[in-house]
Amino acid sequence: MQTTINMETVEVEKWLNWLSDFGATKNGGVTRLLYDDSWIKAQLALKEKMIEAGLRASFDSIGNLFGRLEGTEIKEKAILTGSHIDTVVEGGKYDGAYGVVASLLAVKYLYEHYGLPKKTIEVVSLCEEEGSRFPLAFWGSGSITGKYKLEDTKELKDANTIPFHTAMESAGFPPSSQSAARSDIDSFIELHIEQGAVLEKEKQSIGIVTHIVGQRRFTIKIAGESNHAGTTPMKYRKDSMHIASELIVYAINKVAEIDESLVATVGKLTVSPNVPNVIANEVAFTLDVRHHQEEILDRYCSIIFSHFENLCLEKGTGIEISQWVNVKPVKMDENLNDTADRILQDMSIPYKKMISGAGHDSQMFGTFCPTALLFVPSSNGISHSPSEFTKIEDLKNGVIVLIELLHKLAY
Numbered sequence: 001m002q003t004t005i006n007m008e009t010v011e012v013e014k015w016l017n018w019l020s021d022f023g024a025t026k027n028g029g030v031t032r033l034l035y036d037d038s039w040i041k042a043q044l045a046l047k048e049k050m051i052e053a054g055l056r057a058s059f060d061s062i063g064n065l066f067g068r069l070e071g072t073e074i075k076e077k078a079i080l081t082g083s084h085i086d087t088v089v090e091g092g093k094y095d096g097a098y099g100v101v102a103s104l105l106a107v108k109y110l111y112e113h114y115g116l117p118k119k120t121i122e123v124v125s126l127c128e129e130e131g132s133r134f135p136l137a138f139w140g141s142g143s144i145t146g147k148y149k150l151e152d153t154k155e156l157k158d159a160n161t162i163p164f165h166t167a168m169e170s171a172g173f174p175p176s177s178q179s180a181a182r183s184d185i186d187s188f189i190e191l192h193i194e195q196g197a198v199l200e201k202e203k204q205s206i207g208i209v210t211h212i213v214g215q216r217r218f219t220i221k222i223a224g225e226s227n228h229a230g231t232t233p234m235k236y237r238k239d240s241m242h243i244a245s246e247l248i249v250y251a252i253n254k255v256a257e258i259d260e261s262l263v264a265t266v267g268k269l270t271v272s273p274n275v276p277n278v279i280a281n282e283v284a285f286t287l288d289v290r291h292h293q294e295e296i297l298d299r300y301c302s303i304i305f306s307h308f309e310n311l312c313l314e315k316g317t318g319i320e321i322s323q324w325v326n327v328k329p330v331k332m333d334e335n336l337n338d339t340a341d342r343i344l345q346d347m348s349i350p351y352k353k354m355i356s357g358a359g360h361d362s363q364m365f366g367t368f369c370p371t372a373l374l375f376v377p378s379s380n381g382i383s384h385s386p387s388e389f390t391k392i393e394d395l396k397n398g399v400i401v402l403i404e405l406l407h408k409l410a411y
């Protein structure tokens with residue numbers, strides 16, 4: 001049905017601008033945090049749009065919004081499509097919002113042109129993904145997939161010490177025993193901006209994500225000896241700064257030898273006493289490592305950490321390595337990806353298969369049901385900023401592919 005889609009009728013840009021008014025900031029950005037005023041208004045306005053489009057709209061107990069188009073043959077399980085409605089502080093108008101708007105537009109288009117599907121489709125505006133108000137991310141998708149429970153949020157407070165459950169209540173979702181977990185999800189399809197520059201640099205309009213990377217984060221603490229910067233000869237020093245620098249250079253240089261998709265980042269350094277004329281006694285640095293295969297992460301970490309320990313032993317300094325993030329890689333569904341692949345080939349839309357280096361709601365769904373994550377380019381790779389931008393042709397291509405994909409799966 002490719003050639004029949006009339007994209008003039010799909011007003012993706014207009015709808016994105018409309019949605020970005022909820023939480024618009026004076027810098028041209030959007031701040032829409034879980035359960036805040038602009039969040040409530042956006043979800044309620046989307047509910048109205050869903051109803052206008054002919055969908056049965058409803059909230060679950062925690063504020064995820066669903067718009068259901070009931071299947072005529074298979075009603076028990078629903079194909080879920082959407083993304084998250086929340087933003088970071090001073091975010092842009094595309095991250096999350098594009099997936100919500102695109103899904104609603106795609107399902108609206110299908111209903112207008114083809115009537116009811118055989119298989120139930122639901123559009124979802126997930127309540128939270130960013131972790132920007134409370135210290136918890138993926139609250140929407142994590143709850144639907146049963147990974148989070150209400151008890152997990154009991155102690156959480158935002159920056160103004162408002163408890164999570166008070167915020168829920170004031171947004172119209174009083175904490176209840178009713179679970180948001182679903183057991184009737186057939187598959188999940190998410191459209192999202194890339195938040196990187198690969199598609200733009202390679203002049204591709206769509207990215208089919210094959211894997212979302214696993215992430216490990218560590219803090220490495222080197223314990224040496226503080227001493228006078230003038231009176232301590234070099235050969236008598238246990239200089240933590242010197243050792244830490246060697247380890248950092250080693251860790252970063254090693255990446256290229258292991259795998260071209262591996263990335264490692266030392267983003268934070270804490271020096272004690274942090275004084276110009278004193279040899280540092282303690283240096284702590286973080287290490288963030290990402291790849292889509294556990295065995296690569298294992299191999300890299302074991303090589304560098306054994307080198308770290310050997311070097312510290314040789315230099316007589318202490319070393320302590322502690323891990324505080326361990327997220328496993330998630331594979332997207334091959335069948336869904338093959339279908340998307342064929343659609344893109346048939347339509348001659350430039351695309352590539354790629355790895356997602358950032359986490360997304362699809363990561364929660366990927367271990368729960370067949371999941372597909374499609375990217376559109378981010379101008380200059382910028383996201384989480386008012387300058388987030390995606391060209392209209394790419395936004396439309398995303399919606400076209402979603403229409404085709406849902407048509408193939410549900411009609």
Ligand SMILES: [Zn+2]
Nearest residue numbers: 084095096129
């Ligand atoms: Zn997002």
